[in-house]
Amino acid sequence: MSDDRLIVALDVPNALEGLQLAERLGDSVGFYKIGLGMLTGGGLALANELMQEHGKRIFLDMKLFDIGATIEAAVRGLAQFDLDFLTVHGDPHVVRAAREGASGRQTKILAVTILTSLDRADLDAGLIKTGDIPDLVAERAGRAFEAGADGVIASPQEAAMIRALPEAKGRLIVTPGVRPAGAALGDQKRVATPAQALNDGADHIVVGRPIWAAKDPAQAARDILSEINE
Ligand code: C5P
Secondary structure (H helix, E strand, O other), rough: OOOOEEEEEEEOOHHHHHHHHHHHHHHOOOOOEEEHHHHHOOOOHHHHHHHHOOOOEEEEEEEOOHHHHHHHHHHHHHHOOOEEEEEOOOOOHHHHHHHHHHOOOOOEEEEEEEOOOOOOHHHHHHOOOOOHHHHHHHHOOOOOOOOOEEEEEOOOHHHHHOOOOOOHOEEEEEEEOOOOOOOOOOOOOOOOHHHHHHHOOOOEEEEEEHHOOOOOOOHHHHHHHHHHHH
């Protein structure tokens, strides 16, 4: 049985490599994230194959942002695949349109608050209002929940703060930026260990490189699973 609190990011270039990795990971991993980097490499076909042939759950990380009508149409099309999670940016008009597009389907809409790669200087460059990033993240998460988001994507360091929001009751928190103790950080800056992220209120953790770039990905996944089950 897989422990679906762990979502493995299939950040490999194409569907064939994604499938090979999923086969190496076998039954211990039941939930995969497919992102924009694999869109032209057969990402949607891989999502379907993993769901239908292998019984896996899929998080499609598209981070959609557009006018409401386009978001609704895009989400309606994607939700037909019965994906588990789909990401959109957390602006209320985007979240409302995405919820509308997903109505009657099982796909849960997860809102991106502020990309974890951005710092205050980036927000200034993008003309985003003044304020500390954690405060803006909390405000955007609250508004996304009010607009109907089933959950949010957040850095593990923001998980506890979001979990404490009254609007977060019954909603999901999904955290990338997770590193087992001693693992290479790569470009992630605001990280926590898998156990810390879950203890702080995350429902799912997304782990990429510490698994797919490991010499033995299946062992790396098992190590994370045993850490979170200790
Ligand atoms: O390799 P690593 O564990 O850093 O991968 C994390 C995954 O989560 C990547 O697919 C990355 O695109 C995604 N992600 C992230 N930070 C966000 C949103 C998504 O790292 N804010």
